[in-house]
Amino acid sequence: MRIISISIATTLLLALGSAAPTKPAPAGGNSGRLPGLDKIKHVVYFMQENRAFDMYYGTMAGVRGFQDPNIGIQDNGLNLLYQPDSKSPDKKNGTSYLLPFHFEGNRAGCTPGGSNMWTPNHQAWNGGKYNNWPDGNAPASMGYLTRDQIPFHYALAESFTICDMYFQSVIGSTDPNRVVWMSGTNQGPPNNYILEDNTEWISLGWDTYPQNLTQANVTWQVFQDKDNFDDNSLAWFAYWRNIKDGPEKQKGVGFVGLQDFYDRAGNGTLPQFSIIVGPTELSEHPSNTPQAGAWLQAQVVNAVMHSPKWNETALFINYDESGGYFDHVVPPTPPKELWVKDIFNHQMAPNGLGPRVPMVVISPWTRGGHVFSEVSDHTSTLRFMEEWVGKSASGNYLAPAGLVDDWHRKTTSNLVNVFDFDNPDYSIPELPKTTMPTKNSFGNWDPTGKNKKETYDEKRGFDILNDPEMCEKLSDPKSKPPYGNQTYPTVEKGSKLIRGELTEGRALAMVAHTGALMKTTSGGEKIELQKLSKRATSEFGQSDLFHLEPVGALNEYMIRSLAHPEKCLNVWGSEPLIGECKGTSWVFEYHANGAHHHVRHKGTDLYLGANDAAKIHLSKAKQTSHFKIYSVTY
Known part of the structure; x- marks a missing residue:
């Protein structure tokens, strides 16, 4: 076939014969x-x-x-x-x-x-x-x-x-x-x-x-x-x-x-x-x-x-x-x-x-x-x-x-x-053109170009390829570890809307159903909402972002400020605020139809939301308060 020659892992992450169907299925309805x-x-x-x-x-x-x-x-x-x-x-x-x-x-x-x-x-x-x-x-x-x-x-x-x-x-x-x-x-x-x-x-x-x-x-x-x-x-x-x-x-x-x-x-x-x-x-x-x-x-x-x-x-x-x-x-x-x-x-x-x-x-x-x-x-x-x-x-x-x-x-x-079945997009994207790989004299795929030695395996029905890819014949040396000249890898800037239950490992931008972004003020004194009408989601900055730290059960997290990592989204009485991280946790409930999350405070069972007056609040009714959550690199 083919031969090719931290921290402890968390457990919290935690078969087509004829084309004509013999009986309509799936049969579950x-x-x-x-x-x-x-x-x-x-x-x-x-x-x-x-x-x-x-x-x-x-x-x-x-x-x-x-x-x-x-x-x-x-x-x-x-x-x-x-x-x-x-x-x-x-x-x-x-x-x-x-x-x-x-x-x-x-x-x-x-x-x-x-x-x-x-x-x-x-x-x-x-x-x-x-x-x-x-x-x-x-x-x-x-x-x-x-x-x-x-x-x-x-x-x-x-x-x-x-x-x-x-x-x-x-x-x-x-x-x-x-x-x-x-x-x-x-x-x-x-x-x-x-x-x-x-x-x-x-x-x-x-x-x-x-x-x-x-x-x-x-x-x-x-x-x-x-x-x-x-x-x-x-x-x-x-x-x-x-x-x-x-x-x-x-x-x-x-x-x-x-x-x-x-x-x-x-x-x-x-x-x-x-x-x-x-x-x-x-x-x-x-x-x-x-x-x-x-x-x-x-x-x-x-x-x-x-x-x-x-x-x-x-x-x-x-x-x-x-x-x-x-x-x-x-x-x-x-x-x-x-x-x-x-x-x-x-x-x-x-x-x-x-x-x-x-x-x-x-x-x-x-x-x-x-x-x-x-x-x-x-x-x-x-x-x-x-x-x-x-x-x-x-x-x-x-x-x-x-x-x-x-x-x-x-x-x-x-x-x-x-899948978001409520919001299909039937359009066909324009994708980059790709080049058809070459074939050899037997009509089999061989992007190496002409092999130095062509042999045909009658039993398996294709060439035994003796050469590596044709890129082997090109001029540049293969990359080796850059010892003595290493650089930390850089990433592209941008964001993607998250689908599915949240997991850690990403900076998050939380956009309320009103279209306003939840963020910390520059000094980290409080949280506020900012309309995104003049800002693209590709332009999220560090003060706009949070990241998650898992606590307790599945989908339960601390929401930590990225710009002020000593502070987390917390609750005082019935008011959401940016404050100490100890003892606070939030549960994210995903709804696939519409691809949004409801964010529930574990201690009070109240839901995080935003009103038309651009104020962040807590509510018993999750139906009126949800967030589109973006995974961001900056």
């Missing part, structure tokens, strides 16, 4: 599904390869990136961007360190990071301290790209909704993560086997989610060419290996190609659920370039957007794992009683969650450049399908993701809140 989901008639899942969130989007405006106000602090007093590196001559607080560094030049796209395998990534995790990336994995782990290098990716995210708290499920490589994506777990028969690496000779004995879709009469299809990078995880399961050839097997492991997907999208005959598996060189797996992957993404996105069924389709594009690239957010970790035996050192270790990976949701109900902030992982995509297919009259899921355990269900999102 409006009463069996969460509100709005009946508007989606077609779901498309497309998973790419091996990129961490920070590697692509650490500098993007309005996401939880390198400007994270809640970044973990190490025992040496340095934040987690200052990763200890024994090879570095640069020292701070007595520690040799390596900061995230920019991959530069015309070979940046084919510059690999570290290893994506179980052991190096657990070494980087380092018992939850998350401070062993250069030494435990590789210094190259710390590289990242910026907007000018991946313009299509940025434009797509800013035309729709990006998820900045989406984690890979397993602290390991491709196979276990793709297995979770298609089944809900990487553990089961035979003999309670745990898939921790890219071992494929064992026929996995547990069921996959597409089997449940068939039982629920949901039409579905895997779309893949013969060159699929061996990324269709259904092929690793005993059920799909042993099932007799026929329509069902063709749905799961047959080679119904990507052109079939484009054609069916174009004539409005996609099945209800589509899974796309891309070719090797277009997968974005290092050293395959993001530019080649962007072209493939553009084909899929354009096929969906220009389909006659665009108004009822949702496309999810995510990545299986981080590829050995650094991400600064410490993943949620299950309690030790849920850890598994490490097959490499025979010690107990967490199975997941692993580093954040990108995900963008493309649909009419996610237009507008928003950010989805709920903790999610690959099991979340199955739980979304549960909700979308719906429930029976008795309240049971028609297509349950029964292998998703309780810890994941309590910790991660079902993704439903990413």
Whole structure:
């Protein structure tokens, strides 16, 4: 297949045969599904390869990136961007360190990071301290790209909704993560086997989610060419290996190609659920370039957007794992009683969650450049399908993701809140043009140009690629750690409206339903409201911003002033004010239809609001007081 060679993690973060349906489904009807989901008639899942969130989007405006106000602090007093590196001559607080560094030049796209395998990534995790990336994995782990290098990716995210708290499920490589994506777990028969690496000779004995879709009469299809990078995880399961050839097997492991997907999208005959598996060189797996992957993404996105069924389709594009690239957010970790035996050192270790990976949701109900902030992982995509297919009259899921355990269900999102069904935007954004990658003499993808030695594998049906990407042949040297000349990464200025339940890790601007911004006065003496009529939301300043510190239960936080960090939003009697932080907490209640939050003071159960007289107040009635909350970088 493919070979690539802090603070303790908080637990508070805390499957398509014929296109014609055999029976209309989802069968749950409006009463069996969460509100709005009946508007989606077609779901498309497309998973790419091996990129961490920070590697692509650490500098993007309005996401939880390198400007994270809640970044973990190490025992040496340095934040987690200052990763200890024994090879570095640069020292701070007595520690040799390596900061995230920019991959530069015309070979940046084919510059690999570290290893994506179980052991190096657990070494980087380092018992939850998350401070062993250069030494435990590789210094190259710390590289990242910026907007000018991946313009299509940025434009797509800013035309729709990006998820900045989406984690890979397993602290390991491709196979276990793709297995979770298609089944809900990487553990089961035979003999309670745990898939921790890219071992494929064992026929996995547990069921996959597409089997449940068939039982629920949901039409579905895997779309893949013969060159699929061996990324269709259904092929690793005993059920799909042993099932007799026929329509069902063709749905799961047959080679119904990507052109079939484009054609069916174009004539409005996609099945209800589509899974796309891309070719090797277009997968974005290092050293395959993001530019080649962007072209493939553009084909899929354009096929969906220009389909006659665009108004009822949702496309999810995510990545299986981080590829050995650094991400600064410490993943949620299950309690030790849920850890598994490490097959490499025979010690107990967490199975997941692993580093954040990108995900963008493309649909009419996610237009507008928003950010989805709920903790999610690959099991979340199955739980979304549960909700979308719906429930029976008795309240049971028609297509349950029964292998998703309780810890994941309590910790991660079902993704439903990413949509605002009351405010669709059916327009089609203009995205940057992408260049079609080259093909070789066999007609197979080969962005390397002409291979020095072309060989054809008759069994697998595609060329064995002997050369790396054509960017390897360009002139610039590959970026190496800039020891002796390091700079702290800078981020873009801007904001994105938050969708979903709030999580920490971002500066927040709170805009009341009246259109006024809640902010502190310049001296931090009080809070006030300021009309935004003459100010764009991209111009939020430090005095306009707050950040959250989790306290107590889920969604309960202190709201701390960014400009005056010793002060928090508090209450005196029944009046909101800016004051001491001790003993105060607020609960954020999200409403997806309208994408706004109600903010409730925990001690009084009163709701924060604003009136037409531009005064902040507390009220028992939440219906009249809500806030649009923006994630801001400045």
